[in-house]
Amino acid sequence: MLVYTAKRLLLAILVSLTVSALVFSLLYLSGDPATALAGERANEADIQAIKAAYGFDQPVYVQYFKWLGGAVQGEFGQSVYFRMPVIDLIVERLPVTMMLGVSAMIFALVLAIPLGVLAAMYQNSLIDRAALLLAVVGQAMPSFWFALMLIVVFAYWVPILPASGSDSWEHFVLPTIVLGYYATPAFMRLTRTGLLDVLSSDYVRTARAKGLSPAMVLFKHALRNAIIPVVSLAAVQFGFMLTGSIIIETVFALHGAGFLAWESISRSDFPTVQAVLLLFSWFYIILTFLADLLNAWLNPRIRVA
Amino acid sequence: MTTTLSVENLRVSIPLSAGVLHAVRGISFEVARGETLCLVGESGCGKSLTSLALMNLLPSRAKREADRISFDGADLLKLGERGMAKVRGNTMAMIFQEPMTSLNPAYTIGNQLEEGIRLHKNVSAKEARERAIYLLEKVGITAAASRLGQYPHQLSGGLRQRVMIAMALMCGPDLLICDEPTTALDVTIQAQILHLIKDLQREFDMAVILITHDLGVVARVADRVAVMYAGEIIESGVVGEIFSRPTHPYTQGLMNCIPVPGKTRQGERLGTIPGIVPSMIGEMTGCAFANRCAYAQDICLQPLTTHDIVPGHAVRCARAEEVLALTAGSNQAGTIQSGSPA
Known part of the structure; x- marks a missing residue:
């Protein structure tokens, strides 16, 4: 288990470095950042001044290592728009995004796993069909449109929930449903497929031959094995949810890090965009790493890998 | 010896889109404490379904019927799922083919x-x-x-x-069902496992039902043998009787498939049974083996019963006595191959 953990950790660090290089290079994808920052009416002297101020005049690799060195210490430079340290902005906004992500994940799992289990146990029944319908609708529906529909219904027709803002728990209900529902179908289908597979396995037959109750067979012997791929998917989905939060937070005007990213992109606030991207990516990598560890705990066979 | 398990007219059917598949078609047998009964037959003859039917672990779409399944004095047919769960793994235990x-x-x-x-x-x-x-x-x-x-x-x-x-x-079971326990194992390990099952049977005084397609295994461990073909028991008796006097043409055919040290010459072809197992979908009258049997006559297509040729040696063949007379002496060798499949 120790060797496995060390291997996974090394891999995670390598991926983080690659991602950081990609995020950094984004800065130059849209042309010269100094010219963009200086604005349309700036003259050559202004641009040179900005280059010197932001360090754009140094070789690219020096800029990268300086930036990365700062980033690991939590130092992402100054926000061009807010004129304050980027890290302070993120610290202020991140809790909202995390709250949304975690509640959406819980919503998705609580909805998806029981539905997946029911769909597998009553294969081809009405429950199975209904779950399938839910999955197809969930995958096909654009989340921003679903968000707008929920706002129309629950904030306008039946005004029981707020449409925008992030002041109370009520503000999180609709965004959680939108973001969570988007992830539900994949979890549900994977639970169903995994469970169907496991329920026809030899060791489930062994468990039944021991005289264990159907509940014991299902929850102890079948579900634990069926849930292994769901755990991996959950980590990936949480990453998607963070990205998804950029759209959802914008629609609901939730002042989280996703909203901050959207604002910063439209304001060409490079340091902030880079910081949010890098943090989201690192977060994603850490989650994948944790999912690997959780998987190894659930499935003893991969501990040696 | 006290009878541990007694099965009367067990049937297993599976509804399919093409019709009802009668996988086990009315078999009866019993097994006593301390005794080993071997169910022998080729793939698809219904032997594994028989064992699953005893445990009531059949796939959900398969249907089990029987006149009586008496185990330790209780009728398993009358036990609900809850009652059956108390039997399973407790007084009736099972070992499967795939240890992996x-x-x-x-x-x-x-x-x-x-x-x-x-x-x-x-x-x-x-x-x-x-x-x-x-x-x-x-x-x-x-x-x-x-x-x-x-x-x-x-x-x-x-x-x-x-x-x-x-x-x-x-849990110290009274009956141990072994479904091809050694098929997936190396030959050397096979022998060890069979020995082990035998030893444990003696020590714990259990009844054992051993399901196999391997006549070598049967010869080694069985007290009594039941040969299955197309969902029926076509011949049964004590092991010595079956091996010394196989009577049903199918059993004879099976015996011909095994090489005998000292008798089978090098390079000689081993026996095969021509033809294929009939479809088990729908009703079947007469002998299921008739279409492959060298001795088949019109009488074989009439409804038939299982009868004893000597006490304790039962054969489901309308011409059992004649077949036995025809093959006596020569026994086994080459009788079936010479016939052409109907």
Whole structure:
């Protein structure tokens, strides 16, 4: 288990470095950042001044290592728009995004796993069909449109929930449903497929031959094995949810890090965009790493890998 | 000897889109304490479904019917799912063909050994653990106590089958059903496992039903044999009688398929049974083997019964006596190959 953990950790660090290089290079994808920052009416002297101020005049690799060195210490430079340290902005906004992500994940799992289990146990029944319908609708529906529909219904027709803002728990209900529902179908289908597979396995037959109750067979012997791929998917989905939060937070005007990213992109606030991207990516990598560890705990066979 | 299990007219049918598949078509047998009954037959003859039917573990779409399945004096047909759960793994235990996949990869050997006994018998965790260690040692696993913490993937196939056997014996069953317990194992391991089952049977005084397609296994462990073909028992009797006087043309054909040391010459072709097993979908009258049998006549297509040719040796063949007379002396050799399939 120790060797496995060390291997996974090394891999995670390598991926983080690659991602950081990609995020950094984004800065130059849209042309010269100094010219963009200086604005349309700036003259050559202004641009040179900005280059010197932001360090754009140094070789690219020096800029990268300086930036990365700062980033690991939590130092992402100054926000061009807010004129304050980027890290302070993120610290202020991140809790909202995390709250949304975690509640959406819980919503998705609580909805998806029981539905997946029911769909597998009553294969081809009405429950199975209904779950399938839910999955197809969930995958096909654009989340921003679903968000707008929920706002129309629950904030306008039946005004029981707020449409925008992030002041109370009520503000999180609709965004959680939108973001969570988007992830539900994949979890549900994977639970169903995994469970169907496991329920026809030899060791489930062994468990039944021991005289264990159907509940014991299902929850102890079948579900634990069926849930292994769901755990991996959950980590990936949480990453998607963070990205998804950029759209959802914008629609609901939730002042989280996703909203901050959207604002910063439209304001060409490079340091902030880079910081949010890098943090989201690192977060994603850490989650994948944790999912690997959780998987190894659930499935003893991969501990040696 | 007291009869542990007695089955009368067991039928298993599976509805398919093409019609109803009658996989087991009215078989009767019994097995007594301390006795080993071998169910022999080729793939698809219904022998595994028979064992699953006894445990009531058939696939959900399969239907089980019988006149009576009496086990330890109780009629299993009258037990509900709840009552059956008390029998399963407790007084009637089963070992499966695939030791590699029959253990749950996510739990330790100890956990899987102990859960059954903790459920059926009111024992403490410590007692369950002691019983597990005792049985692991019984089935020839060294360092038993430390094995309890191991996972299935850390054990070889032979060891896993030993664990499966120990698991089946945890509650001290009256009947042990072994469904092809050695098919997936190396030949040397096969012999060890068969020995082990025999030894344990004597020690615990169990009835054993052993399902196999391997006549070598039958010769080694059986007290009585029931040969199955297309969902029916076509011949049954004590092992010596069946091997010395195989009567049903199918049984004779099976015997011809085994090489005999000293008798089968090098390079000589082994016997085969021409033709294929008939479709088991729909009703069937007469002898199921008739279309492949060299001795088949019109009478074979009439409804037939199983009868004793000598007490205790039953054959389901309308021409059993004639076949026996025709093949007496020459026995076995080459009678079936010469016939052309109908």
